[in-house]
Amino acid sequence: MSSLEEQIKTLEKDLINQPMRISAYHDLPFAIFLYHPGNEYLCRKHIRLLGISLEQNYKKKVTFISIGKMLWKIIKETEGIDALVSGEKQFGFDRIQQTINQLMTDRDFMPLADLLEEQVNHLDPSKDIVFLVRVGALAPAIFRASVLLNQMHGRTMVPIILFYPGTSEGLTDLKFMDIQDREMSGAYNYRVKIYGDI
Structure with a gap:
């Protein structure tokens, strides 16, 4: 193995343990893999x-909830892909990463935590588990995954496992x-x- x-x-x-052992805190049922x-x-x-x-x-x-799919949803439903492509040509890649971060965090746009909360709010914490996948879509520096878990604190008791590509x-x-x-x-x-x- x-x-x-x-x-x-x-x-x-x-x-599967009762209670789950993924967190030492009862109000923070999250873990990173x-x-x-x-x-x-x-x-x-x-x-x-x-x-x-x-x-x-x-x-x-x-x-299974794809961070990659949520990222593209945010882009398409706010600024749009064409605007970001044009902005990258004019201002460069780093600036566009900052713009996308703003789209994912600013209340005037579509915060990622709000979008995730919408997707989990109907789930039952005693039966459901969420696997957050395709986190690599945030590379190289669009959004820090830890921010998402911190922002979800207090919004849900559904267990969430963030599958994190890294070292x-x-x-x-x-x-x-x-x-x-x-x-x-x-x-x-x-x-x-x-x-x-x-």
Whole structure:
């Protein structure tokens, strides 16, 4: 059994435990699953298998929510793709990343946390689990995943697992997508348990 499979099994055990052991805080039912970006497709396979196992063996309902799809929804329903392409040509890539971040955070547009809350507010915390996937769409620096988990605190009690492509930097930080020179850019939230390759 590979390290990835072992870590998925550890996560599964904590998800089926009563009460769940994914967090030390009752009001913060979130966790991060860290995996190397080079294992993206292998991780997707194991995530799907985990979802099937939770549903068939433990009567849980797993909802997969793609950060990538939400990102494109926000872009299409606010500024539009053409405006961003034009803006990138005129102002450069870094400026457009900042613009997209504003679209995802500013109340005048479509905050990502609000969109996620809409998608989970009908779910039952005792039966449902959310897997946040395709987080790599936020690369290289559109939005910090930790901000999303922090913003969801108090909005839902539905367990959420953020599948995070990256590597660990020491004991206190994660490096998103293993991008060099991106120290202190990770998703680490000291109150959220981290599974995976730490």
